[in-house]
Amino acid sequence: MIILQNAMEKSNLFKVDEFGVKNYNYGALGLLSVVLFAVINMSLGYVTFVAETSVVGSPVKNYADAFWLMLMSSTTIGFGDVYPITLVGRITVFIMFLLGVGILGGVGAVFANKIFGFADTNIKNRELRKQNEEILQQNEKIYQKLSVLEDKLEAFNKEAK
Secondary structure (H helix, E strand, C coil): CHHHHHHHHHHCCEEECCCCCEEECHHHHHHHHHHHHHHHHHHHHHHHHHHHHCCCCCCCCCHHHHHHHHHHHHCCCCCCCCCCCCHHHHHHHHHHHHHHHHHHHHHHHHHHHHHHCHHHHHHHHHHHHHHHHHHHHHHHHHHHHHHHHHHHHHHHHHHHC
């Protein structure tokens, strides 16, 4: 997790706004996630293809079957029509299950955040906090001016008596 955070810091896929909050480029992150997902699916699919097609009785007959197995594993659907019977095949399915759920869950969270506007609410809250701070500063200036005017009025009243 720390490695991923360091990579994100060095990637410059974010801008720091006036409130000091990092706003990530979700389009680039989404595209990167989809590409990573595809590469992992294809790579682990190939490993599964090599491991499974050499075994008699394996439901994995070709690369398309192995790729389908990886897709079904990554989405946690797993229809059961294609399944691994070798240890290597089972390990690749397990790895794809973990990585696929993580990547697809992350992409889903990004899209849900954008669609339902949770990020926009946070931005509005930060804007309101900044406006409140400005209002408080303005009120303090007005209070100081009023204090000066009160002092002048008291001095004027003392002179008039």
